[in-house]
Amino acid sequence: MKLGFSAADEAFRQECAAWLQEQMDGPFADIRGITNLVSKVDRRRLWEQQLAAHGWSCIGWPKAWGGRDATLAQQVIFAEEYARAGAPNRINHIGVELAGPTILAFGTEEQKAKFLPGIAAGTDIWCQGYSEPNAGSDLANVRTKARLDGDEWVVNGQKVWTSLAHFSDWIFVIARSEEGSQGPKGLTFLMMKMGQPGIEVVPIGQMNGEAEFNETFFTDARCPADSLIGSVGDGWRVAMGLLAFERGVSTLAQQMQFRNELDAIIAAAKANGMASDGVVRSRIAKAEVGLRLMRYGALRMLSNTDLSAIDGAALTYKIQWATWRRDLGELAMDVLGQAGEVVDGDNYHWPMLPNMYLFSRSDTIYGGTNQIQRNLIAERGLGLPREPRGNL
Amino acid sequence: MDFTLSDEQLMFAETAETLFYDLVTPEHWRKLMESGDARDAALWNQIVETGLTLIQLPEEAGGLGLGALDFALIAEKAGYVALSEPLVDSAGVAAPMLAALAPDDPVLADPAASIAIQQEEGGLVLDADSAAAIILRKGDQAFVASPDQVTLTRRESIDPMRRLFAVEWDDSKVQPLGQADWDLALDRGAIFAAAQGLGLAQRAVDMAVEYAKERQQFGKPIGSYQAVKHHLSTAQTAIEFARPVVLAAAATLESGDIQSRARISHAKIVALEAADVAARTSIQVHGAMGYSWEVDVHLFLKRALALTSAWGTPYFHRQRVAARLFTQPVGPSTTFARENENG
Numbered sequence: 001m002k003l004g005f006s007a008a009d010e011a012f013r014q015e016c017a018a019w020l021q022e023q024m025d026g027p028f029a030d031i032r033g034i035t036n037l038v039s040k041v042d043r044r045r046l047w048e049q050q051l052a053a054h055g056w057s058c059i060g061w062p063k064a065w066g067g068r069d070a071t072l073a074q075q076v077i078f079a080e081e082y083a084r085a086g087a088p089n090r091i092n093h094i095g096v097e098l099a100g101p102t103i104l105a106f107g108t109e110e111q112k113a114k115f116l117p118g119i120a121a122g123t124d125i126w127c128q129g130y131s132e133p134n135a136g137s138d139l140a141n142v143r144t145k146a147r148l149d150g151d152e153w154v155v156n157g158q159k160v161w162t163s164l165a166h167f168s169d170w171i172f173v174i175a176r177s178e179e180g181s182q183g184p185k186g187l188t189f190l191m192m193k194m195g196q197p198g199i200e201v202v203p204i205g206q207m208n209g210e211a212e213f214n215e216t217f218f219t220d221a222r223c224p225a226d227s228l229i230g231s232v233g234d235g236w237r238v239a240m241g242l243l244a245f246e247r248g249v250s251t252l253a254q255q256m257q258f259r260n261e262l263d264a265i266i267a268a269a270k271a272n273g274m275a276s277d278g279v280v281r282s283r284i285a286k287a288e289v290g291l292r293l294m295r296y297g298a299l300r301m302l303s304n305t306d307l308s309a310i311d312g313a314a315l316t317y318k319i320q321w322a323t324w325r326r327d328l329g330e331l332a333m334d335v336l337g338q339a340g341e342v343v344d345g346d347n348y349h350w351p352m353l354p355n356m357y358l359f360s361r362s363d364t365i366y367g368g369t370n371q372i373q374r375n376l377i378a379e380r381g382l383g384l385p386r387e388p389r390g391n392l
Numbered sequence: 393m394d395f396t397l398s399d400e401q402l403m404f405a406e407t408a409e410t411l412f413y414d415l416v417t418p419e420h421w422r423k424l425m426e427s428g429d430a431r432d433a434a435l436w437n438q439i440v441e442t443g444l445t446l447i448q449l450p451e452e453a454g455g456l457g458l459g460a461l462d463f464a465l466i467a468e469k470a471g472y473v474a475l476s477e478p479l480v481d482s483a484g485v486a487a488p489m490l491a492a493l494a495p496d497d498p499v500l501a502d503p504a505a506s507i508a509i510q511q512e513e514g515g516l517v518l519d520a521d522s523a524a525a526i527i528l529r530k531g532d533q534a535f536v537a538s539p540d541q542v543t544l545t546r547r548e549s550i551d552p553m554r555r556l557f558a559v560e561w562d563d564s565k566v567q568p569l570g571q572a573d574w575d576l577a578l579d580r581g582a583i584f585a586a587a588q589g590l591g592l593a594q595r596a597v598d599m600a601v602e603y604a605k606e607r608q609q610f611g612k613p614i615g616s617y618q619a620v621k622h623h624l625s626t627a628q629t630a631i632e633f634a635r636p637v638v639l640a641a642a643a644t645l646e647s648g649d650i651q652s653r654a655r656i657s658h659a660k661i662v663a664l665e666a667a668d669v670a671a672r673t674s675i676q677v678h679g680a681m682g683y684s685w686e687v688d689v690h691l692f693l694k695r696a697l698a699l700t701s702a703w704g705t706p707y708f709h710r711q712r713v714a715a716r717l718f719t720q721p722v723g724p725s726t727t728f729a730r731e732n733e734n735g
Contacts, residue, residue, distance in 0.1 A: 001461060002394045002643070003643060003644060266718070270718070281710075281714040281718070282710050284717060286710065289658045289710075289713060292655070292658045293634065293636070296637045297632065297637075300395045303396055312628065313633075316625075316629040316632040316633065320633050373625070374626065377629060378615070378624055379621070381625070381628060382597070382601050384601060384624070385605065386616060388612075
């Protein structure tokens with residue numbers, strides 16, 4: 001067991017740090033430090049294309065598809081240096097982290113050739129069509145219908161909480177292709193072009209004043225018959241396989257953002273004198289400890305090469321970071337005091353810490369609520385019996 | 393960067409696990425509590441024969457000269473069975489200190505001899521009466537004595553299997569060892585307490601999971617109900633995240649720099665928190681049985697409580713973390729990469 005990196009890895013660190021620094025100091029200085037996913041989208045598309053042009057857009061992918069076959073250590077290093085340089089959060093993280101790996105794992109050669117180059121090049125932005133008004137925690141209760149009509153699928157229904165749908169080029173959708181089927185059976189995983197007449201996107205405002213997610217309505221929306229991953233009725237397996245990719249290296253980049261947020265709290269506490277309060281000091285120390293736990297937890301998780309085994313760290317990672325960050329938001333506001341209540345300007349546009357406090361209220365909800373996470377940990381990890389579900 | 397354990401490390405841990413699971417049973421705990429004995433002779437002989445007391449001892453002193461990570465894996469297994477034989481503090485903390493200060497001390501030549509250590513000046517000493525030698529502290533100076541050179545008074549611990557003693561001693565009648573590295577002793581004691589905490593926590597959860605699968609109410613196993621299983625998930629999550637930091641802290645303990653010290657404190661805080669939440673949860677899941685003396689969960693609650701205060705309280709360790717945070721520069725150039733430098 002070793003915590004450090006090899007000399008070759010450190011040389012790689014120098015290489016990516018230098019390039020990122022140069023970009024963020026120079027041509028892309030205007031988008032440095034943006035953490036949300038909705039500001040300056042046009043500039044950020046160019047940035048992601050710039051990453052691709054220099055081979056940095058999906059370094060963990062195979063070389064044949066635009067990646068670098070980067071080792072885990074290199075992916076960790078790149079994620080760290082990316083965040084350290086203040087490069088903006090990736091607007092195509094769903095394409096690079098979810099759609100791409102899913103197509104690589106389950107797609108046909110034709111599908112790889114059709115979809116991967118656009119993701120790797122940063123020209124195709126992807127979003128995820130999973131949740132519906134009646135399929136949230138009970139995700140398998142999907143009602144959106146897909147019907148084969150000649151050489152096309154015709155899709156009708158509604159998705160919701162579709163992050164980034166308002167500027168995405170592609171969406172992957174789980175839809176019920178078998179009339180009368182229930183739960184995880186009879187679903188098909190489809191990849192559909194956005195911007196077509198049958199797909200309407202309506203942004204949903206968030207409590208922090210931003211709008212990253214949307215309602216997505218499908219009215220006779222269409223895609224070619226070969227747009228499915230896996231086979232007809234096998235969509236649930238693909239959808240769940242995709243979720244396993246969510247525990248990717250991006251968790252480490254996310255931790256760098258958390259690091260910046262905690263550092264901002266420390267700086268604020270020093271500036272306003274709260275740093276001398278014993279309770280605040282203890283809470284800050286506790287937050288620091290929690291951040292280190294996540295780091296070692298993620299490194300341990302990523303070191304696990306046996307992805308088929310039930311991995312306790314992977315099962316518990318979501319609830320751990322979400323709960324930690326929700327607590328961090330509360331700590332931020334307690335440290336800021338009244339300064340956290342007011343915002344300069346009239347645009348309801350919040351500085352980092354109050355915005356983080358507001359945003360963090362969603363952390364324990366999206367991507368599986370804390371309650372659903374605890375069910376998964378108990379049932380898959382600890383082997384406790386399932387609670388009877390109403391519709392199964 | 394590699395979080396995998398070596399075959400040798402896994403082999404030692406597995407040996408300890410087999411030995412402990414076979415011999416450190418609920419009957420064994422009952423026997424020790426009723427007799428008041430410091431150790432079970434047969435068990436102790438096997439611990440010694442398998443070399444577990446030699447892991448942290450330098451090769452010059454007849455030991456195996458392995459690192460803190462190797463021993464932490466053993467301590468984790470010891471925690472899982474709430475071992476009360478004097479293995480962890482003796483072989484993990486006291487023996488390496490004695491070897492550093494008095495490598496020729498005859499006690500070191502006997503692998504079956506246990507060594508007790510006083511964590512802080514005037515503090516209580518664990519397993520002092522059964523030790524072949526007791527390391528005592530005055531300021532930064534260390535002394536060594538045999539139990540008959542000092543006056544020992546038993547002090548009852550909340551943990552019925554922990555044997556604590558007040559020590560009265562006259563420094564003219566004991567052997568001075570000179571100035572000792574008490575910070576290193578604290579780090580070792582803290583990381584091995586943390587490792588035991590992981591074991592305690594996992595055992596408490598395992599006991600509760602077994603019970604929740606068996607015990608039926610409203611016609612179903614109570615473990616099927618979310619109100620019950622969510623508590624256990626929370627406890628298991630605490631364990632999953634405490635373990636990597638304990639291993640990382642143990643792996644870098646020897647470097648003794650500010651980063652590795654902070655890591656020890658992180659590990660000590662969270663592993664004993666995990667043990668505490670797991671034990672409390674386990675009691676709640678066991679219902680009224682959990683409050684009874686007969687069901688063993690209370691032993692884990694009590695051991696967790698005792699180890700939480702041993703080798704630096706949570707307050708002490710949080711202050712160590714906070715002091716580092718508030719005295720060092722913050723910002724992206726000082727964060728994760730820097731800690732890798734000593735890895």
